[in-house]
Amino acid sequence: MTRLSLAPAYRRNPPPHMGRPAPMLDPAGARVILGDHVRADGLPVEVAPSPATLFGPRGLCLAPADGPLVVADTGHHRLMIWRNAPHDDNAPADFLIGQPDFFSEGRNARGDVGAATLNMPTGLSTDGETLVLADAWNHRVLIWRALPERSNQPADLVLGQADFCGGLANRGRPDAAADTLNWCYGVTLADGRLFVADTGNRRVLVWNALPERNGQPADLVLGQTNTTTRDDNASGAGAAIGMRWPHSIAAANGRILVTDAGNNRIMVWNAMPNADGAPCSFVLGQKTFETNDRNRASYIPDDRALNMPYGLVVNDNALYCADTANSRLLAYPLGSLAMDAAADGLAAQPGFSDEGDNRWRFAARDSVCWPFALAARGTTLAVADTGNNRVLLWETAP
Numbered sequence: 001m002t003r004l005s006l007a008p009a010y011r012r013n014p015p016p017h018m019g020r021p022a023p024m025l026d027p028a029g030a031r032v033i034l035g036d037h038v039r040a041d042g043l044p045v046e047v048a049p050s051p052a053t054l055f056g057p058r059g060l061c062l063a064p065a066d067g068p069l070v071v072a073d074t075g076h077h078r079l080m081i082w083r084n085a086p087h088d089d090n091a092p093a094d095f096l097i098g099q100p101d102f103f104s105e106g107r108n109a110r111g112d113v114g115a116a117t118l119n120m121p122t123g124l125s126t127d128g129e130t131l132v133l134a135d136a137w138n139h140r141v142l143i144w145r146a147l148p149e150r151s152n153q154p155a156d157l158v159l160g161q162a163d164f165c166g167g168l169a170n171r172g173r174p175d176a177a178a179d180t181l182n183w184c185y186g187v188t189l190a191d192g193r194l195f196v197a198d199t200g201n202r203r204v205l206v207w208n209a210l211p212e213r214n215g216q217p218a219d220l221v222l223g224q225t226n227t228t229t230r231d232d233n234a235s236g237a238g239a240a241i242g243m244r245w246p247h248s249i250a251a252a253n254g255r256i257l258v259t260d261a262g263n264n265r266i267m268v269w270n271a272m273p274n275a276d277g278a279p280c281s282f283v284l285g286q287k288t289f290e291t292n293d294r295n296r297a298s299y300i301p302d303d304r305a306l307n308m309p310y311g312l313v314v315n316d317n318a319l320y321c322a323d324t325a326n327s328r329l330l331a332y333p334l335g336s337l338a339m340d341a342a343a344d345g346l347a348a349q350p351g352f353s354d355e356g357d358n359r360w361r362f363a364a365r366d367s368v369c370w371p372f373a374l375a376a377r378g379t380t381l382a383v384a385d386t387g388n389n390r391v392l393l394w395e396t397a398p
Contacts, residue, residue: 024329024331024347025396026394026396026397029392030365030393031380033089033390033392034052034054034090034392035057035090035389035390036089036390047389049102050102052090052091052092053389054391056075056389057372057389057390058072058386059071059074059122059123059133059372059373061375062382063128063147067126067147068084068085071124072122072124072384073121074120074121074122076099076105077119077120078096078097078121079121079133079148080093081148085377095151096152097116097148097153098117098118099152100152107137112165113167115142115154115164116154116155117138118133119135120135120136121134121135122136123186123187123197123248125187125188126147127189128147129145130146130147131144131148132187132189133155133187134184134186135184136185138167139160139161139170139183140161140167140184141160141196143157143159143210143211157214159196159215160181161214161215162215163214169181169182169200170201175228176201176203177227178218179218181196181205182198182201184200186199186259187249188249192209192210193206195249195256196249197246197249197258199245199246199247202224202230202234202245203223203246204249205221207219220273222269222273222278223243223246224277232262233263238290239289239290240283241278243267244260244261244292245263247261247311249312255271256269257269257314259310259311259312261309263286264295264307265292265306266319268281268282269281283340284340285306285309287340294307300353301323301352302352303343304340304341304343307323307355308323308325309321309323310373311371311372313376315376317333317335318331318332318333320345320376321343322372322384326349327348327349327367327368328348328354328368329346329348329368329371329381329383330343330345331345331346348371365392368385368387369388370387371387373386379395380393380396381393381395
């Protein structure tokens with residue numbers, strides 16, 4: 001799992017409660033911006049597919065050791081792959097998966113579902129060797145056992161469907177099962193396991209080892225008390241068990257963390273669960289297990305509030321969260337995570353009580369609009385800045 005180092009200044013000078021926080025990322029803004037094409041008046045240009053444009057990217061991952069950057073260019077139904085993380089704004093991708101060329105678009109390349117076609121690709125994860133993708137609207141997860149090296153390299157393995165030709169939610173069945181998926185939006189490789197946010201089934205599926213065959217069933221389910229139920233909040237069980245819109249999973253120091261966007265919270269298990277439907281240990285973003293209002297039923301956020309959080313990434317010292325509907329990025333110290341803990345790091349907004357897409361202005365190097373996903377390598381935080389149709393490579397604060 002890729003790890004992100006916090007800047008010494010951020011560790012030494014945590015902001016006071018609800019004060020103006022010290023920046024957790026470089027105040028000058030992103031070092032590199034990809035897909036950012038605007039007119040002279042600051043308005044975005046039409047997002048046509050090309051080697052350097054993005055349309056609503058919702059997933060990304062950075063391979064370690066200066067390996068590739070992979071971006072789910074969700075609206076164009078393709079993966080964009082840079083062999084190394086770019087150093088220049090709007091650098092073109094080196095190759096792609098999901099379309100016949102850089103200038104084409106359309107679900108499943110306007111053809112049949114296959115091993116190299118995509119329909120709303122979203123979550124991505126890599127351990128430096130394996131690449132895993134949530135191909136959300138094909139209701140499946142694709143796995144490449146080695147990082148792709150050429151355009152339209154077919155996946156080696158598929159989960160959620162019996163084979164690469166399937167594309168129906170829950171394989172066309174009325175109920176869920178341990179081997180089906182429905183609008184799966186997030187994937188994470190961590191501690192030798194594969195975690196999948198099976199969002200439309202309101203659950204997280206866990207494989208205890210990397211699957212070895214197509215359609216292999218999961219070993220564990222979280223968010224539901226069994227593998228066939230798919231209702232909001234575990235059919236009323238809710239509280240510490242149920243989920244409404246799980247989207248991203250992270251693992252750190254034995255803990256499992258899940259963004260439950262529909263309940264405006266992050267669920268945390270202090271240890272890896274060993275039973276279906278195991279309750280989480282505590283949540284962030286809400287005062288209790290039973291509450292679920294956006295921004296804690298307030299229009300104005302604070303350092304404890306969340307509004308549809310989607311992305312997570314962790315390192316030895318901190319949890320980073322894309323607080324999506326507040327258009328901000330938050331950081332929590334891992335060592336002091338507990339029920340309803342406050343964030344103590346902030347980026348993209350001037351203060352914890354501020355919100356608004358691009359701070360209610362044109363997009364800037366230090367602003368975001370509905371960020372959906374985060375990834376990290378070294379001192380670089382990668383942000384899928386979805387509402388701005390771009391990706392930010394942003395350094396930790398000096």
